Amino acid sequence: MADRGRPHVRVIAPARWAPDEVLSTFSQIAEDEGLSVEIDPQAKLRADQLAGSDDERADALAAALGDEDVDIIWCARGGYGSARVLNRLSGMMVSKPKLLIGYSDMTALQLSGALPEVTHLHAPMPIDAAKPGGGDRLAAAARLAKDLVAQGQAPASGYDLEGVAEGTARGSLAIGNLCVLTTLLGTPYEPQWDGVILCLEDICEYYYALDRHFVHLAQSRAGQGIAGIVIGDFTDLEDNDVPWGEDVPAMVRRHFPDIPVAYGLPIGHGDRNEALIQGVAATLSVTGGNARLDIEGFALAGGAS
Template structure:
């Protein structure tokens, strides 16, 4: 299914910040708001950015209502999810994308927002997997933030990763899909699940036990998510955990054990995930991945 790309942002456009998962506050978002205003954008803080229920940005009802309002409002040209955490899957089935489909807009975020990225792609809409407002000003994150700006405004973006011993050489062309590994497993069998056949999959995660990474890779293989990939980008697996008895493999080695048997190109240590180097990837956009001895390169077609 061909995917729909929202129109690029233009100077003066209005964008909304929402909290579909973990809570934030206006104070925490102030610096990001100033940055968006410096891009000549008008910023609207959604209801969920001033709400809280335990760790969430308000109740499920509040978060769903806020996101629905921004999805429906034709004056809002992009929706930026303030942060990840947990909670997007709790509200995803309450959302109606029928009005959004008539006039798509950019939705951006990563981590728990993988659920929204994947759901949109399942409906045929492109979205941005990229740095979120709560992380706009993390140390050494300037390049990631600039990549988000370029993606939102429709400017050219291309990325490179250094050579890695586990890389699999080759060239692949396909639409990008993926995100947080644990979320992708959670979405399997739901309306938010995306086909991977013929696509370039990207994976990242944080704080996961090594055995759990292995278990999730087994799940991807058993549900035929790996066999027919065009290519694979292995992003950051930040702060992996281990048991008293060591698991014995790194996250990259675990992923290679399953993905490496199929012959498609693989680029390890790609700059995406829970690190300052988290380049904006457009889910659903066709791209070309070239993995050579000297490193890997990703460009959009």
């Protein structure tokens, strides 16, 4: 039962399942920040690695979207599986302005355009409660989500970064996992971009494989709509016995030579991963080794609930 004095969160699992203790820890963190939390029974289903069948995961998302009591849909965990529900989202009804929160595999939901009526937050998920400092990051994300629902807006912010390639770009933020993003290219869910500032992260990939993904992105239709790139955390990367020879910033500069590139945004699977709003207007400025990402204030479509 939703506590109408508090923004109401429903936790679902569009991909892998999360352990009960993680869900319990998350619930306490979010409630301490003034949210009301409900764990959908679907989040506890186990179909091998996935949290239930594709239909069960899609149905849980549909139910949360259509429930008037739900203000915030918080995805329990990434891994893999969200792309398998994309073809089941057509025609889903959204009862009112809502937030959908997650990252990593949730890139499939957040950047595909399959849920245009929803405001997406690239932010930690309940599974991150088990990481060092994860509780603090979840608490910060909960405060942002609460303010968005209660006040309908978020203030401007900014980040000092390291410069990789000079230039200035202005556009809306698109934030996600590189490998998940490239699986959308050439499908009906390929992003339709016109001047975005793309912020990327990834984990546990080989350097040569990352280069392959950057080539794919640069040569795609979506890649032509990128005005600037900001590199987040690329963690736990692997190399062959003969090294690849380029780090991630060098790869991005090679394959996107005509746009500004910066490095050091606190997003991804590392120790930072701050909450950011998808689609908010921003400006990326890079001069020499210095860079700045200025993010404008944001007003929630439809206003506060």
